[in-house]
Amino acid sequence: MHLLLVGAAPVTAADLSHELRGHGFEVGVVDSGAALLATTGLPDLVLLTLDLPDLDGLEVCRRLRARSQVPIIGLSGRDSELDRVLGLQAGLDDYVTGPVRVRELVAVIGAVMRRVRRPAGEPAVAAETIVHGSLHIGLRAREVRVGGRRVAVTPKEFDLLALLASEPGTVFSRRRIMAEVWRDSSGRGTRTIDTHVRALRGKLGAHSWVVNVPGIGFRLGSDR
Known part of the structure; x- marks a missing residue:
């Protein structure tokens, strides 16, 4: 399964991608929202840091959702109910607050993929x-x-x-x-x-x- 990690700080991205690979995932990394939106071959799931260095994370989510149903999990240090609601309304499939715990994230990835998975050829x-x-x-x-x-x-x-x-x-x-x-x-x-x-x-x-x-x-x- 191919994940794309978007917008995390370099050290965090390196550590998190290394741990996720240890759980059997293929992990790509891009450093900005613009880079994500410019990506043509999307992964199986996007891990989107909402505090991006260039664009508003929720706006990036909306733009991506407008052209793709790829599952998106938001990563953020903000944990208020309003932040979660706004994220889900923008098109996130789930929301994980930091510091990210890898076992929790893996469980969330599994839950999201079960919800969106469908048989081949099914609409x-x-x-x-x-x-x-x-x-x-x-x-x-x-x-x-x-x-x-x-x-x-x-x-x-x-x-x-x-x-x-x-x-x-x-x-x-x-x-x-x-x-x-x-x-x-x-x-x-x-x-x-x-x-x-x-x-x-x-x-x-x-x-x-x-x-x-x-x-x-x-x-x-x-x-x-």
């Missing part, structure tokens, strides 16, 4: 929505509908539901859910998952939408 629109029975999850719009009814969910509830729906039938361990949704690889604090599961079941209208597998974790269910 690109399929990457925008997960459909499971009456459940429709709009990944880019971050919208959930059940039987045509829009369901208001929190950001973490959405991330949890999208993760379970990314691999229907797969049982996700509590540790994996914490790592990919809450970016906590310590294995602690998993009771927060139960809180979010209860809320999701209530909002989706059926306890059966999120199935508890005792001793392991959770999987996506159905409305039956």
